[in-house]
Amino acid sequence: MTSSERPLLNRRLAEFGTTIFAEMSALALRTGSINLGQGFPDTDGPEEVREAAVRAIREGRGNQYPPGPGVPELRTAIAAHQQRRYGLSYDPDTEVLVTAGATEAIAATLLALLEPGDEVVALEPYYDSYAASIAMAGGTRVPVTLRPDAEAGVFRLDLDELRAAVTPRTRLLLVNTPHNPTGTVLTRTELTAIAELAVERDLLVVTDEVYEHLVYDTAEHIPLATLPGMRGRTVTIGSAGKTFSFTGWKVGWVTGTAELVTAVRSTKQFLTYVASGPFQYAVAEALRLPDSYFDEFRADMRSKRELLADGLEQAGFTVFRPAGTYFITTDIRPLGESDGFAFCRALPERAGVVAIPNAVFYDHREQGTSFVRFAFCKRTEVLTDAAQRLRKAFAH
Numbered sequence: 025m026t027s028s029e030r031p032l033l034n035r036r037l038a039e040f041g042t043t044i045f046a047e048m049s050a051l052a053l054r055t056g057s058i059n060l061g062q063g064f065p066d067t068d069g070p071e072e073v074r075e076a077a078v079r080a081i082r083e084g085r086g087n088q089y090p091p092g093p094g095v096p097e098l099r100t101a102i103a104a105h106q107q108r109r110y111g112l113s114y115d116p117d118t119e120v121l122v123t124a125g126a127t128e129a130i131a132a133t134l135l136a137l138l139e140p141g142d143e144v145v146a147l148e149p150y151y152d153s154y155a156a157s158i159a160m161a162g163g164t165r166v167p168v169t170l171r172p173d174a175e176a177g178v179f180r181l182d183l184d185e186l187r188a189a190v191t192p193r194t195r196l197l198l199v200n201t202p203h204n205p206t207g208t209v210l211t212r213t214e215l216t217a218i219a220e221l222a223v224e225r226d227l228l229v230v231t232d233e234v235y236e237h238l239v240y241d242t243a244e245h246i247p248l249a250t251l252p253g254m255r256g257r258t259v260t261i262g263s264a265g266k267t268f269s270f271t272g273w274k275v276g277w278v279t280g281t282a283e284l285v286t287a288v289r290s291t292k293q294f295l296t297y298v299a300s301g302p303f304q305y306a307v308a309e310a311l312r313l314p315d316s317y318f319d320e321f322r323a324d325m326r327s328k329r330e331l332l333a334d335g336l337e338q339a340g341f342t343v344f345r346p347a348g349t350y351f352i353t354t355d356i357r358p359l360g361e362s363d364g365f366a367f368c369r370a371l372p373e374r375a376g377v378v379a380i381p382n383a384v385f386y387d388h389r390e391q392g393t394s395f396v397r398f399a400f401c402k403r404t405e406v407l408t409d410a411a412q413r414l415r416k417a418f419a420h
Contacts, residue, residue: 036159036160036162037156037159037160039159040152040155040156040159043152044061044152044380044381044384045061045062045380048061048062048368048378048379048380049061049062049378051369051372051378052372052378055372055373055376055378056376057371057372057375057376057377057378058376058377058378058402058406058409058410058413059378060332060377060378060379060398060399060400060402060410061368061378061379061380061397061398061399062380062399063204063266063271063350063351063399063401064271064272064399064401065269065271065401065402066401066402066403066406067269067403068269068270069268069269069270069310070268070310070313070317072309072313073268073270073306073307073309073310073313074270074306076305076306076309076310077273077302077303077305077306079305080301080302080303080305080306081302085301085302085305086300086301086302086303086304086305087301087302088301089297089298089301090298090301090304091298092289092293092297092298093117093120093121093122093289094120094121094122094277094304095122095301095304095305095308096116096117097304097305097308098122098275098277098304098305098307098308098311099116099117099120099121099122100116100308101307101308101309101311101312102114102116102120102122102262102277102279102311103115103116103119103120103279104311104312105311106247106260106279109236110247110249110250111250112247112249112250112255112279114279114280115282118282118285118286119279119280119281119282119285120277120278120279120285121277121278121279121285121288121289121292122275122276122277122300122304123275123276123277123278123292123296123299124274124275124276124295124296124299124300125263125265125274125275125276126232126234126261126262126263126265126276127153127276128274128276128292128295128296128299129261129263129276129277129278129288129292130151130153130154130157130230130232130261131153131156131157131160131295132278132288132289132291132292132295133230133259133261133278133288133291134157134158134160134161134163134198134230135157135160135161135291136287136288136290136291136292137195137196137228137230137259137284137287137288138158138161138162138163138195138196139162139163139195140161140162140163141162141163141164141193142161142162142163142164142193142194142195142196143163143164143165143166143191143193143194143195144158144163144164144165144166144194144195144196144197144198145166145167145168145186145189145190145194145196145197145198146158146165146166146167146168146197146198146199146200147167147168147169147170147181147198147199147200147203148167148168148169148170148385148386148387148388148391149169149170149205149206149382149385149386149391149392150167150198150200150385151200151204151232151385152384152385154198155387158198163195164193165387166189166191166194167386167387167388168181168182168185168186168189169185169386169388169391170203170206170208172344172355172395174342174344174355177343177344177345178208178344178347179203179206179207179208179344179353180208181208181210181214183214183217186217186218186221187221190221190225190227194225194227195227195228196227196228196229196230197218197221197222197227197228197229197230198229198230198232199218199229199230199231199232199248200231200232200233201215201231201232201233201245201248201348202233202235202236202238202239202243202245202346202347202348202349203348203349204235204349204351205349205351205353205380205382205385205397206344206346206353207344207345207346207347207348207349207351207352207353208346208347208348209239209243209244209245209347209348210246212244212246215246215248215251216251218248219248219251219252219253219254222253222254222257223252223253223254223257226257227257228257228258228259228284229248229254229257229258229259230258230259230261231247231248231249231258231259231260231261232261233245233247233260233261233262234261234262234263234265234266234267234276235266235348235349235350236262236267237266237267237318237321237322238266238267238321238322238325238348238349238350239322239347239348240322240325240326240329240346240347240348241326241347243347243348245348247260248260249279249280255281256281258280259278259279259280259284259285259288260278260279260280261276261277261278262276262277262279263275263276263277264276264303264307264310264311266350267310267318267321268307268310269401270303270306270307273300273303273306273307274299274300274303275300275303275304275307325350325400325401327404328350328400328401328402328404328407329345329346329350329352329400331400331404331407331408331411332352332398332400332407332410332411333345333352333400334411335407335408335410335411335412335414335415336352336354336398336411336414338411338415338419339359339411339414339415339417339418339419340358340359340418340419341354341355341356341358341359341396341414341418342354342355342357342358350399350400350401351397351398351399351400352397352398352399352400353382353395353396353397354395354396354397354398355394355395355396356394356395356396357394359418361394362393362394363393363394364381364382364383364392364393364394364395364396365381365383367381367396368380368381368396374417375413375414375416375417375418376413377398377410377413377414379396379397379398380396380397380398381395381396381397382395382396382397383395398410
């Protein structure tokens with residue numbers, strides 16, 4: 025094969041084309057549809073946090089390269105947040121690293137901790153950057169599928185299946201709770217079993233907790249690092265985008281032992297080096313907002329969940345009401361449909377709404393064929409309009 029005949033994209037990433045989010049967002053623009061596909065709010069977060077960013081820019085803070093680990097004010101605020109909310113103590117100078125959003129945190133962590141051939145056990149369906157990051161690191165992903173329980177309206181983890189997935193080649197477990205896209209929040213019993221498995225098999229754990237403040241009803245977010253034996257082997261990933269509705273600022277973070285954070289930083293410095301300078305100061309102030317902010321934010325999202333879930337049920341979908349995140353997974357089979365890709369590509373013309381086919385989040389795509397995800401992090405009037413459109417298109 026000559027150089028002109030060789031594929032330009034390396035084989036590790038050959039399976040990854042344009043993301044479904046880009047495709048569906050473009051479809052929303054082209055058709056004038058309501059975009060409930062990509063998970064970004066349609067309103068900005070707290071005014072005082074925006075003003076903090078403006079103030080930082082005007083005062084010249086962060087307009088040039090910030091420190092590699094992140095500005096001290098933000099690292100201190102992250103450590104204080106972990107201590108206040110969960111009783112986790114981290115040294116802001118050595119055990120906290122600021123990243124360009126959670127997506128970079130995931131990539132930098134996996135690139136740092138994996139050698140080619142290492143296996144990563146992840147809960148399927150999963151955020152698409154997991155698969156790409158594992159591939160870039162030369163690792164092998166081993167999915168453990170969350171199974172739908174339609175009668176209970178939830179997706180469940182089979183702990184025996186998780187244990188069986190671990191082999192001598194397994195390097196780490198990649199855990200996401202609250203879980204995107206299913207909305208599952210792992211229970212203390214499930215997390216304890218995961219922790220015991222990690223300790224028994226001497227595994228590292230990377231835990232994506234970006235939806236930590238979006239849990240509903242009786243669900244409780246329990247950081248895996250709080251469980252016995254886990255602080256020393258867990259890299260915890262957090263983000264400001266989901267909690268404060270500033271997804272474009274791209275401010276995320278990693279917490280863990282000094283050894284783990286140093287390893288991640290060694291990789292991160294060759295990705296973005298640094299990012300989001302003035303926004304880091306603003307997020308530091310956001311993390312210090314009173315508990316009332318987080319309570320009101322969660323209550324607002326819960327009411328929006330109910331609004332959209334009710335509309336979807338009235339339209340004929342089977343609805344899995346999430347215990348966390350701001351996504352609702354539905355089953356389209358009651359509508360006489362079975363192909364989520366075809367359904368989502370036709371939905372803008374049929375109903376003027378855009379959604380995401382869950383199959384893109386699966387390695388075993390047949391497991392997710394009939395599931396479709398809707399985002400409810402939108403204004404109430406937008407969700408009301410979307411629900412009306414869906415009822416009109418499908419309800420009989």
